Each structure stands twice: as structure tokens, then as C-alpha cells.
Amino acid sequence: MNAFHAPADDADLTAWRDTVLRFLGDEVEPHYAQWERDGIIPKTLYRKAAETGLLCVDLPEEYGGIGAPFEYSCAVAEEASRLGYMSLVSNFMMHSDIVAPYILHLGTEAQKRKYLPRMARGECFGALAMTEPGTGSDLQAIKTSATPDGHGGYRLNGSKTFITNGQHAGVVIVAAKTDPKAGGKGMTLFLLDGDKPGFKRGRNLEKIGMHAADTSELFFDDVHLSEDDVLGRIGGGFGHLIDELPRERLMLAVSAVAHAEGALERTIEYVTQRKAFGSTVASFQNTRFELAKIKTDIEVHRAYYEKCRQLYAEGRFDVTSAAIIKLATSEMENRVVDACLQLFGGYGYMAEYPISRYWTDARIQRIYGGTNEIMKEVIARSLVGR
Numbered sequence: 001m002n003a004f005h006a007p008a009d010d011a012d013l014t015a016w017r018d019t020v021l022r023f024l025g026d027e028v029e030p031h032y033a034q035w036e037r038d039g040i041i042p043k044t045l046y047r048k049a050a051e052t053g054l055l056c057v058d059l060p061e062e063y064g065g066i067g068a069p070f071e072y073s074c075a076v077a078e079e080a081s082r083l084g085y086m087s088l089v090s091n092f093m094m095h096s097d098i099v100a101p102y103i104l105h106l107g108t109e110a111q112k113r114k115y116l117p118r119m120a121r122g123e124c125f126g127a128l129a130m131t132e133p134g135t136g137s138d139l140q141a142i143k144t145s146a147t148p149d150g151h152g153g154y155r156l157n158g159s160k161t162f163i164t165n166g167q168h169a170g171v172v173i174v175a176a177k178t179d180p181k182a183g184g185k186g187m188t189l190f191l192l193d194g195d196k197p198g199f200k201r202g203r204n205l206e207k208i209g210m211h212a213a214d215t216s217e218l219f220f221d222d223v224h225l226s227e228d229d230v231l232g233r234i235g236g237g238f239g240h241l242i243d244e245l246p247r248e249r250l251m252l253a254v255s256a257v258a259h260a261e262g263a264l265e266r267t268i269e270y271v272t273q274r275k276a277f278g279s280t281v282a283s284f285q286n287t288r289f290e291l292a293k294i295k296t297d298i299e300v301h302r303a304y305y306e307k308c309r310q311l312y313a314e315g316r317f318d319v320t321s322a323a324i325i326k327l328a329t330s331e332m333e334n335r336v337v338d339a340c341l342q343l344f345g346g347y348g349y350m351a352e353y354p355i356s357r358y359w360t361d362a363r364i365q366r367i368y369g370g371t372n373e374i375m376k377e378v379i380a381r382s383l384v385g386r
């Protein structure tokens with residue numbers, strides 16, 4: 001077992017959750033609605049989060065993290081998801097739970113020292129650019145190319161879309177073809193600095209939910225990359241993506257379960273106060289049965305999530321389990337938030353009631369991190385092959 005994946009002490013974890021909740025209450029709650037209107041979370045928030053230790057939580061101390069157990073990182077995502085700050089969750093998770101682990105696991109010592117301490121301090125934000133306008137699920141079909149320049153470097157050309165943290169990113173992991181004829185084996189990952197000549201950020205895209213989440217187009221026009229910018233093995237990009245995806249999918253499950261729990265809490269609060277036909281909405285048998293079904297749905301998925309989190313901590317979490325939990329929890333989350341919204345009646349459809357945001361924000365979880373159809377393909381492959 002990895003030292004920084006040791007089981008967490010319950011009392012310490014509770015204290016950590018209190019720290020996370022205090023930060024969310026003081027620094028996020030008063031501003032979140034405005035950030036949703038602005039379509040972006042300001043960079044200053046990330047510095048503040050870093051000062052509280054909320055970024056790159058399980059990164060070893062030698063690289064600037066606090067070296068906490070993995071559960072501590074999950075706790076940040078859980079508390080923010082429960083309160084319905086999904087834009088924040090998606091941006092933080094991309095930075096701390098996807099990009100930082102990629103660099104930690106695949107980077108050279110020089111790359112780790114260059115990026116990780118600045119990421120932990122919230123000075124350099126991370127993005128991962130795989131998806132392109134022409135392809136998302138079929139990653140082997142990407143067109144972005146990194147062509148050897150004959151002097152040991154590369155010329156990067158192409159474009160990416162839907163990239164989380166695209167506007168704020170100080171470092172972008174870019175998937176590009178170094179050998180277009182070699183299929184999956186011709187893909188390489190690169191670390192691209194945000195200020196490189198030829199790198200341009202396009203629109204911060206308008207979405208149906210998670211409005212404050214930075215989701216951007218990126219363009220590469222003959223960007224010069226050196227050998228030192230290669231992350232992992234040349235031609236090993238596709239394999240590296242496959243190896244790192246389980247943590248991303250587990251983190252999506254963390255947020256899915258906690259988001260559903262938050263929706264239930266808000267619904268209980270509402271139906272116990274709202275009156276119809278002379279009694280509370282909570283008194284109707286339909287409401288009671290719906291709440292019971294929702295609670296059961298959540299608890300069953302939480303149990304599988306706890307199991308998967310333990311497997312991950314022990315280094316035994318595999319690609320199939322990751323696909324199963326991503327598929328199951330994101331479907332559950334969408335079922336739950338929809339059933340919860342229904343119990344609010346017309347108020348559920350009003351933007352001023354947070355339950356409406358739970359509903360719009362949940363929808364993406366069945367799409368990103370690999371669509372749920374692709375999850376089914378991965379699971380089926382483990383059963384009957386291709």
C-alpha cells in the first residue's frame with residue numbers, strides 16, 4: 001500500500017471535512033451564484049483553496065502536497081458535490097485528481113519539480129486535452145499532430161474542444177499523434193506551458209449546466225515542443241490514458257454519490273415544510289415511497305463506491321470496476337435528482353431553487369469521463385471480448 005494511501009483516522013477525517021466545509025461556507029457560498037452568471041470561477045479562489053490545503057491533497061509532501069490519504073481528496077469532492085458546487089468540483093478534480101496524478105505517475109523528476117509544487121500552491125492550473133471537434137469517444141482518431149522537427153523537438157498543430165480548465169490552465173497535457181499511421185501506438189502525451197507561442201485559447205463554451213466550470217476550445221498553431229515536454233513514453237499516450245482513467249472515473253463516482261445525497265437532503269427539507277391539501281408534501285404516501293426509493297438507491301451505490309475506493313487505495317482498482325462504478329453512479333445520480341426535482345413541483349424548475357441546478361449539473365456525468373455507452377462497451381469486453 002502506498003504510504004499516502006494509508007487508511008485515514010476517523011477523527012482526523014472529520015476535522016478535515018469541517019475544514020473543507022468552512023472553506024466552502026466562507027469562500028464559495030457567498031460568490032457561487034455570481035460565478036455561475038459570470039461563467040467562470042476567478043483564479044484567486046484557487047490560491048485561497050491552496051492555502052487551506054484543498055488542492056492536490058494526496059500529492060506527496062516532497063512535491064508540495066500535504067501527503068494526505070486518498071480519502072481526504074475524496075472528501076473535498078464529496079462536500080462540494082453535496083452542496084451542489086459542481087462547477088467547482090469539476091475544475092478542482094481535473095486539477096488535483098487527474099492532471100497532478102498524471103504528472104506524478106508519468107513525469108520525469110524534472111517535470112514533477114517544475115509543475116507539481118506550483119500546482120499545489122494554486123499558481124499553475126492543470127488541464128487535460130484529449131477531445132477534438134471531430135472525435136471524443138474514439139480517441140485513436142484524434143487529428144492533432146506533433147511532428148518531429150528534425151532537431152529533437154516537435155511542432156504541435158490542431159485543436160481541442162470541451163477542455164476543462166482551458167481558460168485558466170498554466171499547463172495542459174495534450175494528446176497528439178506523433179505517428180499518424182500507427183493507430184493507438186502513434187499517440188504521445190505532451191506537457192504544454194500555457195504561455196507557449198502559437199497556443200491560443202478559444203471560447204469558454206456556454207453549457208446547459210455547470211455554468212461556472214471553465215470548458216474551452218484550445219488551438220495549436222505550430223507550437224514548438226521539446227523532448228523534455230514529452231510526458232511518459234513516445235507512442236505510449238493511449239496506454240497512459242487507459243492507465244490513468246480509473247482514478248478519473250472513481251472521482252466522478254465520488255461526486256455522483258455525494259451530489260445525489262445533497263439533492264435528497266434538500267428535498268427532505270422542502271417536502272417537510274411545503275403544504276398541499278392541508279398537510280405536508282412529506283405526508284403523502286407517494287412522497288414517502290419516493291424518498292425511500294431514493295435513499296435505497298443512494299445507499300446501495302455508496303456501498304459499491306466505498307469498496308472501489310478501498311480497492312484503489314490498495315492499488316487493486318481495475319479498468320472494468322472503474323467503468324462499472326462510473327456507469328452505475330452517474331445513472332443513479334440522474335435518477336435521484338430527477339425524482340427529487342419532481343417533489344418540488346413548479347419550484348423545482350425555478351433557477352432560484354438549488355435543486356434545479358442539481359438537475360442540470362448532473363446531466364454531464366453520463367457523458368464525460370467516457371460516455372456511459374462506452375462504459376458498457378468496456379464492461380462487455382471484460383465479459384465476452386471484442
Ligand SMILES: Cc1cc2nc3c(=O)[nH]c(=O)nc-3n(C[C@H](O)[C@H](O)[C@H](O)COP(=O)(O)OP(=O)(O)OC[C@H]3O[C@@H](n4cnc5c(N)ncnc54)[C@H](O)[C@@H]3O)c2cc1C
Pocket residue numbers: 094128129130131134135136137138161162163164165207215364367368369370371372373374377
Ligand atoms: C462539460 C464538459 C467537460 C469536458 N471536459 C473534458 C476535458 O477536460 N478533456 C477532454 O479531453 N474532454 C473533455 N470533455 C469531452 C468528453 O469527454 C466527450 O464529450 C465525451 O467523451 C464524448 O465524446 P463526443 O462528445 O465526441 O461524443 P461522440 O464520441 O461523438 O459520441 C456521440 C454519441 O455516440 C455514442 N457512441 C460513440 N461511440 C460509440 C460506440 N462505440 N458504441 C456505442 N455508442 C457510441 C456516444 O456514447 C454518444 O452517445 C468534456 C465534455 C464536456 C461536455
